[in-house]
Amino acid sequence: MPKLWNETIDAxxxxxxxxILDTAAKLVEAGGLRAxxxxxxxxxxxIGRATxxxxxxxxxxxxxxxxxxxxxxHLHQLAEVRDRSGTPAExxxxxxxxxxxxxxxxxxxxxxxxxHQGEHVTHAERHLAGMVQALIAEGxxxxxxxxxxPPAELAQYCLHALTAAGALTSEAATRxxxxxxxxxxxxxxx
Amino acid sequence: MPKLWNETIDAxxxxxxxxILDTAAKLVEAGGLRAxxxxxxxxxxxIGRATxxxxxxxxxxxxxxxxxxxxxxHLHQLAEVRDRSGTPAExxxxxxxxxxxxxxxxxxxxxxxxxHQGEHVTHAERHLAGMVQALIAEGxxxxxxxxxxPPAELAQYCLHALTAAGALTSEAATRxxxxxxxxxxxxxxx
Numbered sequence: 001m002p003k004l005w006n007e008t009i010d011a012x013x014x015x016x017x018x019x020i021l022d023t024a025a026k027l028v029e030a031g032g033l034r035a036x037x038x039x040x041x042x043x044x045x046x047i048g049r050a051t052x053x054x055x056x057x058x059x060x061x062x063x064x065x066x067x068x069x070x071x072x073x074h075l076h077q078l079a080e081v082r083d084r085s086g087t088p089a090e091x092x093x094x095x096x097x098x099x100x101x102x103x104x105x106x107x108x109x110x111x112x113x114x115x116h117q118g119e120h121v122t123h124a125e126r127h128l129a130g131m132v133q134a135l136i137a138e139g140x141x142x143x144x145x146x147x148x149x150p151p152a153e154l155a156q157y158c159l160h161a162l163t164a165a166g167a168l169t170s171e172a173a174t175r176x177x178x179x180x181x182x183x184x185x186x187x188x189x190x
Numbered sequence: 191m192p193k194l195w196n197e198t199i200d201a202x203x204x205x206x207x208x209x210i211l212d213t214a215a216k217l218v219e220a221g222g223l224r225a226x227x228x229x230x231x232x233x234x235x236x237i238g239r240a241t242x243x244x245x246x247x248x249x250x251x252x253x254x255x256x257x258x259x260x261x262x263x264h265l266h267q268l269a270e271v272r273d274r275s276g277t278p279a280e281x282x283x284x285x286x287x288x289x290x291x292x293x294x295x296x297x298x299x300x301x302x303x304x305x306h307q308g309e310h311v312t313h314a315e316r317h318l319a320g321m322v323q324a325l326i327a328e329g330x331x332x333x334x335x336x337x338x339x340p341p342a343e344l345a346q347y348c349l350h351a352l353t354a355a356g357a358l359t360s361e362a363a364t365r366x367x368x369x370x371x372x373x374x375x376x377x378x379x380x
Contacts, residue, residue, distance in 0.1 A: 113303070146370075146373075149366050149369075149370055153354075153358075153363055153366060153367065153370075154370065156354045156357065157351055157354050157367055157370050157371065159354075160350055160351050160352075160353050160354035161347055161350050161351035161354075161371070161374070162350075163350050163353070164343075164346045164347050164349075164350035164351075167346065168343075173343055176339050176343060177343065177347055179339075180336075180339055180343075180344065180347050180374040180375070181347065181351070181374055182374075183336075183373055183374040183375075183376060183378065184351070184370040184371055184372075184373040184374035185370070185373070186373060188373065189379070
C-alpha cells in the first residue's frame, strides 16, 4: 500500500479512538465510572459494537485509556500553569490550586482504585512531584519559602496534604486547603 | 455449668486468642503481612492447626483481628498522649508526632489495602479526626492556632499531610513533616 494510504488509515483509527474516549468521558461525567459499558460506548460514539471491540477488549480497557488521556491532559495543564510568569511561590500556588481542583474530581470506589494502580499514575505522580519540588527549591533559594527542609520532602508534604481535597465539597474550602498547605512552606519566624 | 466454670472457659478462650494475635504480630514484624499463614501461626503459638481453625477461618481473618487490635491500641496511645499536660498546640504536636510514627509503620500491598478497607479503620479515622479537630478548636480559641479556617478542615489537612510519613525512611524526616504540617496551622501574619 502507498504511504499516504497508511497515513490515512492511521489518522482514521486515531480519530475513532479519540471519539470513543470522548464518549467515555461524557459517560463518566454523567454517571460515574460504572456508567461506562461497551454497548453504551458503541451506541453513543455512533459505531457498531463489533467495531468497538476492534479497538478495546472490554469496558475496563476503555476506562484505562480514557484515564491515561485524562492524566496526560492534567500534566500538560499543570506544566502550562507552572510556566506562567511570577515568583516561584506564586507559580507554586497556581500549580497547587490547579492540582487541588483536579484532586477534587477524583472518583471513588473499586474501579477508581484499580485505575489509580496503573503505571501511568505512578509515572504522573513522580512527574508532578518533580515539578513541585523544583518550584519549592527555587522559592527556597529566593528566600520566599523555607530552606531548612529538603524540597523533595516538602513536595511530598504538599501533594499528600492536597489529597484532602477529595472530600471537600466547595471551591472555597479547596482554596483554603491550598492556602493552609502553603502556610507550611513559609520560613519559620525566629 | 456453674458460672465460674463459664468464666474460666471465657478467660481461656481469650488468652488463646490473644496468643494467636501476638504470634501474628511477630510474624508481620519479621516478614510482612504475607508471612502470616495458618500453619506458621499454629506452630509458633504452640497450638494445633485444628484448634487454630476453631478461632479463625483463615489467615485473612487472623490478620483482620490482629489489625483491629493494633488500631484500638493506637487510638488508646493517641488518647493518652492527648491527655498529657500542655497547651492545645503542644498536645496537638504530640498527637501528630505519635500519629506520624504510626503512619510510618504502615505496610504496603494488596493485603494492606484490604485491611484498611475494614470498617474498624473508617471508625478509627473518624475518631482520630475528631480528636485532632477538638485540639485545633481549643488552640484557635486560645490564639495559638489559626482561627480563620474551620477546625474540621484543618484536621483533615493534618491527617492527609501526615500520610506522607508512609514513604519516609528516617525519624528525623518524620519529625520535619510534623513540624511543616503544624506550620500550616499557625495564624497568618498580617
